[in-house]
Amino acid sequence: MNASTNHHPILNITRIAVALKDAVIGHTIDYHASVPSTMQIAHRLAVEPSTRSGTLVVAEEQTAGIGRMQRRWEAPMAQALLVSLILKSDHLPTNLAQLPMMAGVATVRAIAAELPELTDQLGLKWPNDIMLGEDLAHAKKVGGVLIETSYVRKQAQYAIIGIGVNVNQSSDALPEVPPEAPPPTSLRLAIGRMVDRTSLLIALCRAWEDLIATSTHDVYQEWRNLLLTLGQPVTVLFHKDGHRQLHGVAVDVTADGALVVVDEGGRSHLLDAGDVTTRLP
Known part of the structure; x- marks a missing residue:
């Protein structure tokens, strides 16, 4: 799976499958070259009883992705990490408000594991932006999180956690954003070289698995400590x-x-x- 598009390697699904075959998160991967939105596909899969919790929907390109407040989240072919994670009751926290916290912390942990030189720059903008920068005034957005939950009779049946990370985009491949939004960046722009998206996805799944076994108090504290918004x-x-x-x-x-x-x-x-x-x- 070393094919590439415009010099951007596609994800090595075989390597991911081998690394995560016994994992709680990422054991099953529904892979697509190009889709309107991974979230839509994940919802269709999640209602199937045979779909296991921890299944991922992954795409190389998203043409009509939606972020929070119905904002568009588009990404060019083979340059971003575009993942929707399906969690069912076994792996849902008792307090579903923890899901955005877990998503933000898992993404930060994964990036830090792969690119330790960025550790001190990584932070979160409340409620769901992954940021790079020393403070909120100067930070740029490198990723985002979207949580959608399905209920039946007030009982959560499943949740879809959408995570998008700008990985290898050059500056001209990043989207234009409204003036009130933080300016976008990519991991490649931050460190000056291409980043292995396959390794990053594996790290993200492992980080999420670790968080499932972490106490709710510790998740909250780690999330709170990452928030650049506080004090601002x-x-x-x-x-x-x-x-x-x-x-x-x-x-x-x-x-x-x-x-x-x-x-x-x-x-x-x-x-x-x-x-x-x-x-x-």
Whole structure:
């Protein structure tokens, strides 16, 4: 599987299958060259009783990927890591609010394992962006997370964890983003050389497997420590409330993943990720 597209090697699925054959995460891989969205395929697979928890849907290219708030997440052929992980009840945390935390921590751990020189630059922007930079004002987005959960009678049946990482894009292959969003980058741009996406995917699966066995308190603490957002001034945009804005400082996060913002009048606000976008003023 050493074929390449525009000098970008495709994923070595044989190597991944051998490395993860006995793993909790990544034992089964549904591989595609090009798809509109890995999330759509993962949902179709997840409802099948025969689909095991820990199955991955992986694509080389995504033409209509969706991020949080229905933003498009597109990636050119064989340059990004585009993964949707199917988790069923056996591997779901008791508190589903831990899923975005686990996804962010697993992605950071995987990148740090493969590219230790980036360890000190890796962080998270609440609620779901993987960042590279020393602080929020100067950091660039290298990846993102999207969680979708299916319920039957208020009981979670499965969750799909979508993870996208810009790996080998050059600057002209990165998407244009709105002014309030952090500027994008790729791992290749950060370190000045091509990165092995196959190794990175294996590292991501192993990191996630480790987190399944980690206490919820430790996951929360690691996630909290990675948040570049804390201590920073933010502007909060309320999607469900027209154009109402809140200016304040992000002071903490709860164990359920909510952001605590203290406004200019000293009042504390508890903000849910689904309702807001935060940005520097």
